Amino acid sequence: xxxxxxxxxxxxxxxxxxxxxxxxxxxxxxxxxxxxxxxxxxxxxxxxxxxxxxxxxxxxxxxxxxxxxxxxxxxxxxxxxxxxxxxxxxxxxxxxxxxxxxxxxxxxxxxxxxxxxxxxxxxxxxxxxxxxxxxxxxxxxxxx
Amino acid sequence: xxxxxxxxxxxxxxxxxxxxxxxxxxxxxxxxxxxxxxxxxxxxxxxxxxxxxxxxxxxxxxxxxxxxxxxxxxxxxxxxxxxxxxxxxxxxxxxxxxxxxxxxxxxxxxxxxxxxxxxxxxxxxxxxxxxxxxxxxxxx
Numbered sequence: 001x002x003x004x005x006x007x008x009x010x011x012x013x014x015x016x017x018x019x020x021x022x023x024x025x026x027x028x029x030x031x032x033x034x035x036x037x038x039x040x041x042x043x044x045x046x047x048x049x050x051x052x053x054x055x056x057x058x059x060x061x062x063x064x065x066x067x068x069x070x071x072x073x074x075x076x077x078x079x080x081x082x083x084x085x086x087x088x089x090x091x092x093x094x095x096x097x098x099x100x101x102x103x104x105x106x107x108x109x110x111x112x113x114x115x116x117x118x119x120x121x122x123x124x125x126x127x128x129x130x131x132x133x134x135x136x137x138x139x140x141x142x143x144x
Numbered sequence: 145x146x147x148x149x150x151x152x153x154x155x156x157x158x159x160x161x162x163x164x165x166x167x168x169x170x171x172x173x174x175x176x177x178x179x180x181x182x183x184x185x186x187x188x189x190x191x192x193x194x195x196x197x198x199x200x201x202x203x204x205x206x207x208x209x210x211x212x213x214x215x216x217x218x219x220x221x222x223x224x225x226x227x228x229x230x231x232x233x234x235x236x237x238x239x240x241x242x243x244x245x246x247x248x249x250x251x252x253x254x255x256x257x258x259x260x261x262x263x264x265x266x267x268x269x270x271x272x273x274x275x276x277x278x279x280x281x282x283x284x
Contacts, residue, residue, distance in 0.1 A: 029269055033182040041182060048175040080218070083245030087175045087267050 003143045010140045013133050022126050026089030043134050049088045050127060056081040057120060064113060074112060075104035081119075092122045165280055166190045168208075170200040170227065171216040171243070176267055180214055183273050196220055197227025204231060210238050211280050216266070217244035217255050225258035232259035239280055243268060 017023045027042075034041040060077045063070060082097035096119040103111030167189055169180045181191045192210070194200040196219040213231070217224040228240055242255045243266035252263045261279075264272055 026267065029267075030179070032270070033179070033186065038182060045175050045178055048178060052173060052175060079245065083266070084173060084175065086245060087173065087179060 003140075006136070006140050006143055010133070010136045013129075013136060017129060017133065022090070022092050022129060024089040024091040026086060028089070030088065046088055046130055046134075049084055049090070052084050053081060053123060056084065057123070060116060064116060069107075069109045069112065071104045071107050071112075075101055078104065078119075090123075090126055093119065093126060096122050164188065164190045165211045165277060166192070166209075167212045167214060168192050168194060168200060168203065168210040169214050170194045170197060170219070170224070171214075171266075172196055172219040173216070176216070176243075179267050183268060183270055186270070187273060187277055189277065197222030197224060197230075200227050201230050201234075204234060204236055209236075212276060213238055213240045214268070215240055215242050215260070217242055217246065217251075225255055228255075228258040228260055239276070239283060241276055 017027075030042045030045055038044075056077060060074065060081070063074050063077060078097050078100050082094055082101070085094040085097060096115060100112055100115040100119060103109075103115055167184050169177050169184075169191055171177045171180070171193075172195055177193045177195075181193065184191050192203070192208075194203060197215070198221045200213065200215070201222065215224045215228055219227075222230075224242055224244075228242070231238075231240065239261045240259065242252070242258075242260040242263035244252065244255060244263065245266055246252070247265055256263050262276070268276075
């Protein structure tokens with residue numbers, strides 16, 4: 001792929017992640033910390049986020065299998081998950097986390113279960129998009 | 145921008161005759177520790193990390209000292225408020241700044257009462273870090 005075309009594609013993809021609401025300003029803060037001494041900083045932090053969030057998702061899934069539901073526990077797990085999302089600027093995922101916590105407050109089990117599917121969907125979607133973005137960005141760097 | 149202090153009881157290693165500010169980052173989340181470390185390193189500050197409040201307390205008990213402690217509120221083993229209270233009880237007068245993803249004032253105030261000098265929503269940004277480091281410099 002032509003170098004300029006590749007760079008344009010990377011820039012366009014990055015812009016779409018913000019325009020479509022997947023990412024917020026915190027992601028820009030991470031990009032500002034990336035430099036020659038930390039060339040893969042953003043991808044490193046995103047990887048740490050996905051490692052941590054996988055554990056939190058398992059915890060929430062187990063908690064949602066309980067009967068009756070412990071809404072305080074669910075809220076606590078989701079609070080941790082939402083906090084983790086804030087570290088990388090995962091805006092859409094965070095919004096779904098907020099919705100889940102509202103259902104916890106209302107002790108609405110069905111709402112929690114439905115919204116959790118949305119949380120996982122947005123979480124997976126963002127992961128796919130960021131994986132593609134990082135791969136493209138690396139190709140862009142490699143082409144000079 | 146690099147921060148230097150004139151005199152300090154910090155045990156951080158000296159670089160070029162000047163003593164760098166040394167910050168302890170206490171957080172159970174690896175991503176947050178990584179972010180806060182990188183932010184502080186950009187200001188030329190040395191950092192050390194602890195995964196929970198007990199590790200932070202144990203560091204001080206072993207003789208380490210820091211110019212600034214960034215203390216997460218919710219951690220396993222020993223949380224931020226408990227660790228902060230313990231450090232103050234031990235006579236630690238380092239600047240301790242709490243960080244939390246809980247935005248409610250009542251929760252931040254409860255954390256402050258444990259003995260913090262300040263409390264912020266996490267993750268911290270470069271403006272907040274700069275302001276905290278200026279405060280550390282003033283205190284010396």
